[in-house]
Each structure stands twice: as structure tokens, then as C-alpha cells.
Amino acid sequence: xxxxxxxxxxxxxxxxxxxxxxxxxxxxxxxxxxxxxxxxxxxxxxxxxxxxxxxxxxxxxxxxxxxxxxxxxxxxxxxxxxxxxxxxxxxxxxxxxxxxxxxxxxxxxxxxxxxxxxxxxxxxxxxxxxxxxxxxxxxxxxxxxxxxxxxxxxxxxxxxxxxxxxxxxxxxxxxxxxxxxxxxxxxxxxxxxxxxxxxxxxxxxxxxxxxxxxxxxxxxxxxxxxxxxxxxxxxxxxxxxxxxxxxxxxxxxxxxxxxxxxxxxxxxxxxxxxxxxxxxxxxxxxxxxxxxxxxxxxxxxxxxxxxxxxx
Numbered sequence: 001x002x003x004x005x006x007x008x009x010x011x012x013x014x015x016x017x018x019x020x021x022x023x024x025x026x027x028x029x030x031x032x033x034x035x036x037x038x039x040x041x042x043x044x045x046x047x048x049x050x051x052x053x054x055x056x057x058x059x060x061x062x063x064x065x066x067x068x069x070x071x072x073x074x075x076x077x078x079x080x081x082x083x084x085x086x087x088x089x090x091x092x093x094x095x096x097x098x099x100x101x102x103x104x105x106x107x108x109x110x111x112x113x114x115x116x117x118x119x120x121x122x123x124x125x126x127x128x129x130x131x132x133x134x135x136x137x138x139x140x141x142x143x144x145x146x147x148x149x150x151x152x153x154x155x156x157x158x159x160x161x162x163x164x165x166x167x168x169x170x171x172x173x174x175x176x177x178x179x180x181x182x183x184x185x186x187x188x189x190x191x192x193x194x195x196x197x198x199x200x201x202x203x204x205x206x207x208x209x210x211x212x213x214x215x216x217x218x219x220x221x222x223x224x225x226x227x228x229x230x231x232x233x234x235x236x237x238x239x240x241x242x243x244x245x246x247x248x249x250x251x252x253x254x255x256x257x258x259x260x261x262x263x264x265x266x267x268x269x270x271x272x273x274x275x276x277x278x279x280x281x282x283x284x285x286x287x288x289x290x291x292x293x294x295x296x297x298x299x300x301x302x303x304x305x306x307x308x309x310x311x
Contacts, residue, residue, distance in 0.1 A: 001084040001085070001263065001264045001265045001266060001309070002079070002081065002082075002083045002084060002265070002266070002267050002269060002306050002309050003083060003084065003085040003086065003087065003260045003263075003265040003267070003268050003269070004072070004075075004083040004085075004086050004087075004096075004099060004268075004269045004270075004271055005086070005087045005088060005089070005092065005096070005268055005269070005270050005271070005277050006068045006072075006086075006087075006088035006089070006092035006093075006095035006096050006099070006270075006271060006272050007064065007068065007088070007089060007092050007270065007272045007273060007274050007276055007277055008064070008088065008089035008090035008091040008092045008251075009057070009060050009061060009064060009090065009091050009196075010192075010274075010276070011064060011272065011273040011274030011276055012054055012055065012060050012063055012064050012067075012273055013273050013274070014046070014047075014048065014049035014050070014051055014054060015046070015047060016046060016063075016064075016067040016272075016273040016294075017031065017046070017066070017067035017068075017070040017071050017273070018046065018047050019295060019296040020070055020071050020074050020296055021070060023296060024073075024074045026073040026074055026077075027070040027071065027073055027074050028070075029073070030066065030069050030070040030073045030105065031043055031046070031066055031067075031070050033105050033106055034062065034065070034066035034069070034070075034105060034106070034109045035066075036106065037062075037105070037106035037107075037109040037110050038062055038066075038109055038110075038113060042059070042062060042063060042066065042109075045059055045063060046063050046066065046067060055193075056116075056120075056193070057116040057117070057119055057120045057193050057194065058113055058116035058117040058120060059116070060116065061091050061112040061113065061115060061116040062109045062112050062113045062116070064091060064092075064095075064272065064273060065091065065094055065095050065098070065105075065108055065109060065112050066105075066109060067272060067273055068092070068095040068271060068272030068273070069095060069098050069099070069105055069108075071271050071272055071293055071294075072095070072098075072099050072271050072272075074299070075269075075271055075293055075299070075302070075303070076099070078299075078303055079303065079306055079307075080303070080306060080307035081306075081307075082222070083099075083222060083269070084222065084263070084264075084265070085222065085223055085224075085225060085232065085260055085263060085265060086099050086100045086222055086223070086224045086225070087224060087225035087256050087260065088224075088227075089227070089251060089253055089276070089277060090156075090196070090197065090227060090246070090251050091112060091115075092272070092277075093224065093226070093227050093242075093243065093246065094108045094111065094112050094243070095108075095272065096224045096225075097217075097220070097224055097239055097243075099222075099271075100220040100221055100222045100223070100224050101218065101220055101221040101222070102217060102218055102219070102220040102221075102224065102236065102239050103215065103216065103217055103218070103239070104216050107215040107216045107217075108215075110211075110215075111208075111211060111212065111215055111243075114208065114211055115204070115208055115247070118203075118204035118207050118208055119194050119196060119201060119204045119247070120193055120194050121203075121204070122194065122200060122201050122202075122203045122204040123194050123195055123200050123201075125193070126169065127168065127169060128166070128167065128168060128169060128194050128195030128200055129166070129167070129168070129169040129172040129173070129189065129190075129192075129195060130155065130164055130165065130166040130172065130189075130190040130192050130195055130196065131164065131165055131172050131176050131187050131188060131189050131190060132158075132162055132163075132164050132186075132187070132188045132190060133162070133163050133164070133165060133176070133179055133184050133186075133187050134161060134162055134184065134185045134186045134187070134188065135161055135183075135184050135185030135186065136163070136179055136182070136183065136184035136185075137160075138154060138157055138163050140179070140182060140183075140184075141154055141163050141165065141179065141184075142154055144175055144178045144179055144182060145165055145167075145175050147178075148171050148174050148175040148178065149171065149174070150167065150168045150170060150171030150174075151167040151168045151171055151198065151199060151200055152165055152166070152167030152168065152171035152172050152174075152175045152198075153165065153166065153167060153198050153199070153250070154250050155195070155196060155197035155198050155250050155251065156197060156250060156251045156253065157250060157251065157252050157253055157254045157255070158251075158253050158254070158280050159253075159254060159279075159280045159283040159284055160254065160283055160284065161283060162280075162283075164190065166195035166196060166197060166198040166200075167195055167198050167199075167200060168195075168200070172189075172195070176189075197246075197247070197248065197249060197250050197251055198248065198250075199248055201247050201248045202248055204247050205244060205245075205247035205248050208243075208244065208247060209244050212240045212243055212244055213240065215240075217236035217239050217240055218236055219234060219235050219236050220233070220234045220235070220236075220239070224239070225256045225259050225260065226238075226242040226246075226256075227242070227246050227249070227251045227252060227253070227256065228242050228245045228246050228249045228252070229242075229252065229255075230252045230255035230256045230258070230259045231259065232259070232263075253277075253280060254280075254284055257280065257281055257284045257285060257288070258284065258285070260288070261285050261287075261288055265288065266288075266289055266309040267288075267289035267290070267291060267305060267306060267308075267309035268281050268288055268289065268290050268291075269291050269292070269293070269302060269305075269306055270290070270291070270292035270293070270294075271292070271293050272293075272294065273294055274294060275292050275294065277292075278290045278291075278292050289305065289309055291305040291306065
């Protein structure tokens with residue numbers, strides 16, 4: 001079985017998907033659709049940047065979504081066999097829903113733009129932080145976070161050796177020091193604008209809820225694996241509920257990949273900017289095949305790998 005996965009925030013790059021748009025009308029049409037839903041100015045930032053502008057959360061999220069779907073619109077009709085499962089890392093779950101037929105691209109663009117703005121507004125600039133913890137197990141990380149004063153908790157279980165923590169800046173710093181003392185190899189502060197996927201995002205979750213309710217969700221053609229509990233879902237109601245919870249809940253990416261493997265997935269095809277999820281997969285289960293389509297030059301090899309996995 002083939003699973004297709006989509007990247008989240010942090011994978012953005014100036015010029016992403018523009019080689020596909022120059023070559024394939026379906027990619028250009030997807031970017032144009034996203035541009036219209038955004039209200040203008042998104043394509044300029046994708047194509048020309050600058051990087052500082054593209055890195056703004058309310059810009060990054062619709063931009064990565066638009067680029068991912070533009071590439072997917074080229075990949076999908078050329079696959080030898082359709083994907084059996086979809087998943088996406090954080091923001092990427094919206095891309096997965098678009099690909100699975102559960103959400104129109106325009107609605108998804110408007111939702112993630114609002115999601116990004118609400119996340120940015122939830123915590124005053126400079127008061128929140130995130131850090132990647134390398135070389136420590138999730139149980140130790142959760143225990144030390146729970147024993148640290150203030151708000152800090154695991155926010156992304158990315159691979160067996162990498163867990164991200166998020167919360168109040170002073171608490172993240174204190175937990176990082178305690179983790180190094182407990183044997184973590186490194187704790188690396190992340191250059192992010194807000195502490196995503198922790199309880200400090202509660203106001204963003206509540207404000208996004210009515211907008212999720214108003215968006216044009218449909219039942220899915222293909223199951224999507226939830227970031228929240230690593231389980232597949234197929235209904236519009238489940239999509240709304242999972243995306244609501246996702247704002248504050250940690251991203252359980254290790255379990256998501258394990259769910260793909262348990263379902264019989266032989267190849268994980270990463271579609272969109274970057275190769276982050278392919279790197280995580282290599283650390284989660286080395287037996288899982290991996291391919292990615294980020295640039296036009298990746299397309300033929302990835303399609304060949306997908307055809308082999310479907311055979």
C-alpha cells in the first residue's frame with residue numbers, strides 16, 4: 001500500500017512548487033486557486049519571498065499548503081495506483097484532507113491563514129518558546145516537563161530520538177536544562193514565533209472552532225491519520241473535531257507512521273517542500289520505503305518507486 005504524507009510549518013522555501021507551476025497547468029491552477037482564496041499576495045511571497053515574510057506564521061501555513069497541493073495535483077493522476085492512506089504533520093493534516101477530498105482547497109487556505117494568525121496572537125511575542133530535545137526518551141521528557149514550574153510539555157513526537165517541547169519561555173529553558181542534566185544529548189531552541197501544540201494555544205483553539213464549523217468539510221474518499229491520536233478517520237465531523245483538538249494537542253508523528261506500517265503501507269511518499277518527514281520515517285521504521293516529491297526533478301523517480309510499492 002502507498003501512503004502520502006504532507007509537511008508542516010518549517011519546510012517552506014522561497015520558490016517552492018514554482019517549477020511545477022511553470023510546467024504543469026494543474027499545478028498553476030492550484031496556486032491560482034489558493035491565491036484567490038487568500039485574497040492576493042500569496043503567490044508573490046511564494047515565488048519571490050523574502051524569506052522573512054514567508055516565515056510569518058499566517059503566511060507560512062497557507063503557502064506550504066498551496067505548494068503541497070500544487071505538487072500533489074501533478075502527482076496524483078500519474079500514480080500507478082491511488083494512495084490508500086494520507087497523513088500530514090500539523091499544518092500538513094489540512095493538506096492531507098484536501099488530497100483526500102475532505103476539504104476544498106480554498107476553504108483550507110482560509111482556515112490555515114486564520115489558524116496561523118490565531119496561533120500567533122495567542123501568546124505575546126517573546127513569552128513562548130519551543131525546543132527540540134535530542135537523545136532522550138518521551139517518558140523522561142514528559143516527566144521532567146510535568147515537574148517543571150509553569151507551562152511546558154511535549155508538543156511534537158517526531159522520531160524516537162527527537163521530541164519537541166513547548167510552553168512559556170522560562171519553563172522551556174528550565175526543562176531543557178533539567179533534560180540535559182538527565183542525559184539528553186542536546187536541547188536546541190527553535191526559531192518559531194509561538195509555542196505551538198500546547199495548552200497556551202487554548203484561545204486559538206476556541207476562536208478557530210466556529211470557523212471549522214463553517215468550512216465546507218465533506219466525508220473523505222480516503223482515510224487520513226489524525227495527529228491527535230494516530231488513528232484514521234473518514235467523516236467530516238471527525239475532521240472538524242480532530243483539527244480543533246490538534247491546535248493544543250501534541251503531534252504524535254511517531255505513532256502516525258507506526259499506524260501506516262501496521263496498516264500494510266510499503267512506501268511513504270512525501271509530497272511538498274522539504275524532506276523532513278522522510279528523515280523522520282527513516283528513524284521510526286527503517287523497513288518502510290521512502291520517497292519524496294519536492295522538485296520537478298524528483299517526480300519520475302518517485303512515481304517509479306510508488307509503482308513498485310503498488311505491485
